[in-house]
Amino acid sequence: MDIKQIQELVKLINKTSIGEITIEEDGKKITIKQKKDPVQNIVSTTNLAPQPTAIPQPVVAAAAPPTSPKTTAAPKDNLITIKSPMIGTFYRQAGPGKPQFVNVGDEVTPGKVVCMIEAMKLFNEIESEVKGTIVKVLVDDASPVEYDQPLFLVEPA
Numbered sequence: 001m002d003i004k005q006i007q008e009l010v011k012l013i014n015k016t017s018i019g020e021i022t023i024e025e026d027g028k029k030i031t032i033k034q035k036k037d038p039v040q041n042i043v044s045t046t047n048l049a050p051q052p053t054a055i056p057q058p059v060v061a062a063a064a065p066p067t068s069p070k071t072t073a074a075p076k077d078n079l080i081t082i083k084s085p086m087i088g089t090f091y092r093q094a095g096p097g098k099p100q101f102v103n104v105g106d107e108v109t110p111g112k113v114v115c116m117i118e119a120m121k122l123f124n125e126i127e128s129e130v131k132g133t134i135v136k137v138l139v140d141d142a143s144p145v146e147y148d149q150p151l152f153l154v155e156p157a
Helices: 003-015 056-067
Strands: 020-025 028-033 080-083 088-091 113-119 122-127 132-137 143-145 150-156
Touching: 003 020, 003 028, 113 150
Parallel strands: none
Antiparallel strands: 020 028, 080 150, 088 113, 088 143, 113 122, 132 150
16 A cells, blocks of 8 residues: 555545554455544435434434434343444445344353444454353344444343
């Protein structure tokens, strides 16, 4: 990756609400982070203004109607939430006709891939950081997700 491509990525990051991006190419890894906390923008049919990150729950609730009514479910006290580490498109399987990474009732362990998120034409495997059982999938396949949006509820083992 040459310097012009890196500069274009930095400009793109500054214009969007993406907080961090990591690109690996030819054995070289580049990570670009914004200095400030990312601002979450809501894209919907009504022209809503960007919401501040100081109140993340209303932003998630406001983003729920376009994706699915399942994203508004309140987690139980003992459940752990696996959240999206980035903005992108959520996929439950590696490709058409492939098996889903996890389903309700499946056991997960740290390092097990639970989904993929496509961001800027890069597919990022999202791994579980906890050991337990998937209780609920909160996002529909091929739906857009926001940074820090809940994806799965896990009952810890």
